[in-house]
Amino acid sequence: MLQQEAFYTLALLQVEGIGDILAKRLIQNCGSAETVFQSKATSLAKIDGITKRVLKNLQDTSIFQKAERELNFIAKEKIKILQSQDENYPEKLKHCSDAPLVLFQSGNIDISNKKIISIVGTRQITSYGTSATQKLIEDIAPLNPIIVSGFAYGVDIVAHQTAMQNNLQTIGVLAHGLNQIYPKTHKRYIPKMEENGGFLTEFWSSSQPDRENFVKRNRIVAGMSEATIVIESAEKGGSLITAQIANDYNRDVFAVPGRTTDKYSQGCNNLIKTQRAHLLHSAADLIYILNWNLKMKTEKPIQKQLFIELNNEEQKVYDYLHKKDKDMIDNIALECELPVFKLSSILLNMELKGIVQPLPGKVYKLI
Structure with missing residues (x-):
């Protein structure tokens, strides 16, 4: 979505009394979110769902300040904005009447x-x-x-x-x-x-x-x-x-x-x-x-790896848990002589490899 249209789309969503369904209807009738704000009240009043109160709320300038703050956050965090008409907006969601006008993506x-x-x-x-x-x-x-x-x-x-x-x-x-x-x-x-x-x-x-x-x-x-x-x-x-x-x-x-x-x-x-x-x-x-x-692909099925390579620190943790079956992270850190912050990263990698499983109470066990 272009920056300018994103700004007006976000501003439109901040108007009290306008939700996703009405916002889509306004954009469809006016051609763009920017045009909604440029249209005369007499024209907007003909659109189903537009009341005098909504017309008044469209004049509230604070909505533009809110839209600008959100755009600054989006730019800083490198977030993508997807509008319901965009090609990369989820296709099946487009066909849901109450789907969000805008999605934020990371x-x-x-x-x-x-x-x-x-x-x-x-x-x-x-x-x-x-x-x-x-x-x-x-x-x-x-x-x-x-x-x-x-x-x-x-x-x-x-x-x-x-x-x-x-x-x-x-x-x-x-x-x-x-x-x-x-x-x-x-x-x-x-x-x-x-x-x-x-x-x-x-x-x-x-x-x-x-x-x-x-x-x-x-x-x-x-x-x-x-x-x-x-x-x-x-x-x-x-x-x-x-x-x-x-x-x-x-x-x-x-x-x-x-x-x-x-x-x-x-x-x-x-x-x-x-x-x-x-x-x-x-x-x-x-x-x-x-x-x-x-519709199945002809490529070979992905086979689960039978022998997973472990680095020295992962092997040390594996060997300890192999003896204990499961233990709290503080005990694992103490016995394996590893700082807790470093052990947390090691355990996460092992978890993603399907080797360990986290349990309530900061306990880990071998799968």
């Missing part, structure tokens, strides 16, 4: 690949959910899909991690501006994700990760994807909202079934029982329903 995202799927679920992921997520992504890796999720605890971060381990592009859709990260403990994953993928958000740098923002975020997760997969969910949860939105957008929804006695399988089982989701038993179900088997 990293190296290439959405020309049509195979985009969202993987969502509980933040309280179990070993069953972890295995299901990892196995699914590993099995579809040869088709080179883009893995989208919300960068939250649980299913989200496991999906992002597994995608990175399989050299797949992965995108985190955030419920706040790109000036921060939530949860803070996931900050360590940012550099690796931005190498092949990155982050999208509709929220400005002044936005906080408020509760309602996560619900708004879910429509982007569902809308930009060909299918949404729910790995684990309790009877109520945010992932079920994402599944409902995906259904409303006429997207395919899949759910991994579980035992009727398992708390975090109740949501998935209910989706399947009420025919709001396809039963996902294996990657073959996904490939068949989405008709991917007719």
